Amino acid sequence: MADARPFHWEYTPPPVAREIFRVEGGRALRGTVPISGAKNAALKMMAAATLTGERCRLTNVPEIEDVRVMADTLRDLGVVVDHPAPNTYEIASGDVDWLFVPLEAAAKMRSSFILLGPILARFGRVIMSNPGGDRIGRRPVDLHVDAMRALGAEIDYRNGYYFAKAPGRLRGGLVEFPFVTVMGTENAMLAATLAEGHTVIRPAAREPEIDDLMVMLRAMGAEVERTAPDVIEVEGRRRLRGADHRVMPDRIEAGTFVVAAAITGGEVAVEGVECDHLGAFLDVVTAMGVSVACGRDRIEVRGAPAGSGAYRATDVTTAPYPGFATDLQPPTGVLLSQATGTSRIDETIYEDRLEWLSGLAKMGASVRVLDHHRAEIDGPAHLTGREMEIGDLRAGASLILAALAADGTSVIHGAHHVQRGYENIERKFLDLGARIERLPEESVTPA
Numbered sequence: 001m002a003d004a005r006p007f008h009w010e011y012t013p014p015p016v017a018r019e020i021f022r023v024e025g026g027r028a029l030r031g032t033v034p035i036s037g038a039k040n041a042a043l044k045m046m047a048a049a050t051l052t053g054e055r056c057r058l059t060n061v062p063e064i065e066d067v068r069v070m071a072d073t074l075r076d077l078g079v080v081v082d083h084p085a086p087n088t089y090e091i092a093s094g095d096v097d098w099l100f101v102p103l104e105a106a107a108k109m110r111s112s113f114i115l116l117g118p119i120l121a122r123f124g125r126v127i128m129s130n131p132g133g134d135r136i137g138r139r140p141v142d143l144h145v146d147a148m149r150a151l152g153a154e155i156d157y158r159n160g161y162y163f164a165k166a167p168g169r170l171r172g173g174l175v176e177f178p179f180v181t182v183m184g185t186e187n188a189m190l191a192a193t194l195a196e197g198h199t200v201i202r203p204a205a206r207e208p209e210i211d212d213l214m215v216m217l218r219a220m221g222a223e224v225e226r227t228a229p230d231v232i233e234v235e236g237r238r239r240l241r242g243a244d245h246r247v248m249p250d251r252i253e254a255g256t257f258v259v260a261a262a263i264t265g266g267e268v269a270v271e272g273v274e275c276d277h278l279g280a281f282l283d284v285v286t287a288m289g290v291s292v293a294c295g296r297d298r299i300e301v302r303g304a305p306a307g308s309g310a311y312r313a314t315d316v317t318t319a320p321y322p323g324f325a326t327d328l329q330p331p332t333g334v335l336l337s338q339a340t341g342t343s344r345i346d347e348t349i350y351e352d353r354l355e356w357l358s359g360l361a362k363m364g365a366s367v368r369v370l371d372h373h374r375a376e377i378d379g380p381a382h383l384t385g386r387e388m389e390i391g392d393l394r395a396g397a398s399l400i401l402a403a404l405a406a407d408g409t410s411v412i413h414g415a416h417h418v419q420r421g422y423e424n425i426e427r428k429f430l431d432l433g434a435r436i437e438r439l440p441e442e443s444v445t446p447a
């Protein structure tokens with residue numbers, strides 16, 4: 001009998017170069033760290049560039065693996081993607097050869113699904129692989145598909161692929177989400193820029209990356225506006241033009257370095273960041289007793305001496321922007337392990353984003369995972385260097401933070417997860433005085 005499982009799930013991703021981070025902890029970080037462009041803005045802007053046949057030029061694009069995957073995915077479609085200088089990409093989608101985003105792209109990077117809206121709106125059809133779940137949860141794409149249907153698309157799902165068609169042009173309409181979704185909002189907004197008529201999206205996610213994407217879209221000639229904090233309205237245009245845009249700074253990278261300074265008892269200026277984008281996070285770290293001074297485009301952080309127990313326990317509940325960002329929950333969790341008393345984490349966005357805590361516990365933190373969404377951390381804990389495996393991007397960055405604060409040496413496997421989203425992370429830590437190396441897996445002698 002034929003195997004009843006769709007072939008989609010048979011796919012095994014190609015092997016990635018296995019590398020490790022070796023970190024010698026216990027050094028206070030000092031100096032200035034420049035923040036790169038935001039991953040979660042740049043990826044969407046690369047997708048937005050397919051809304052026009054004219055050339056779009058993006059600067060301050062982070063040099064990270066996810067951007068390379070998006071560039072390759074676009075090239076596979078026949079889009080011209082040039083990389084004339086570091087952090088600069090030029091994208092020209094005059095014509096495309098294939099209206100097909102295969103499983104290879106979707107398996108490498110869930111956010112390739114952001115191509116659904118723009119390609120469907122511009123070319124009238126596309127076949128997209130279902131990205132499936134990932135290590136932090138199921139992460140379905142049903143809301144993206146519903147949004148396209150609300151704009152008049154016909155979408156069938158067969159064998160792990162969405163076959164999407166827009167008979168004629170997409171039609172503006174009401175896109176109502178049952179709850180806030182970042183990429184769902186972006187996909188709907190991108191599609192609506194070329195739809196016929198008026199679109200209202202609500203509740204629209206409020207993440208600053210979406211507003212930066214709107215700035216680019218307006219430069220391309222789109223008529224798009226946030227008419228209320230959680231409403232975006234779009235008046236569709238027949239065509240858009242090319243534009244130049246500078247990607248906003250990465251608030252999640254900035255928050256990661258704030259924690260790095262705090263956890264090592266260091267003094268770090270985090271440069272090129274907008275404090276306003278980090279409000280809920282900075283409220284938590286200041287409530288814990290970290291000294292933080294916000295300037296126009298920098299944050300100065302002074303940590304308490306490592307192991308002093310000077311930080312206060314606190315509770316963290318993740319929420320859509322302007323709430324506490326789920327992507328900063330793991331880094332903040334490391335800091336909570338150094339606070340005196342019991343802290344609580346309530347992860348409301350994802351159902352599997354507390355798994356990384358087992359790595360922290362292995363290093364000596366006292367952690368109780370109560371269920372898929374809630375955990376308690378007792379502190380302050382004395383962290384000791386260990387050998388660990390990274391499960392996903394933000395978990396990986398957090399284990400590096402813990403290793404920087406720990407006594408002794410840590411070997412962290414799966415460095416590629418971190419390179420997906422942090423530009424030159426080891427270089428930035430080295431420049432702050434950390435002892436960290438990225439090495440091929442073979443260089444580790446088994447314990």
Ligand code: EPU
Nearest residue numbers: 040111139140141142143144180181182183184349350393
């Ligand atoms: N959801 C659905 N159906 C959908 C879409 C989302 O059920 O069709 C659920 C998700 O499973 C999740 C919740 O809705 O439980 C919210 O997900 P959302 O759609 O807002 O997330 P996303 O757009 O897929 C972006 C970032 C994530 C970040 C989240 C939340 C990008 C490329 N990714 O994901 O970033 O965690 O918003 O802020 O923008 C990261 O950078 O490490 C990362 C995971």
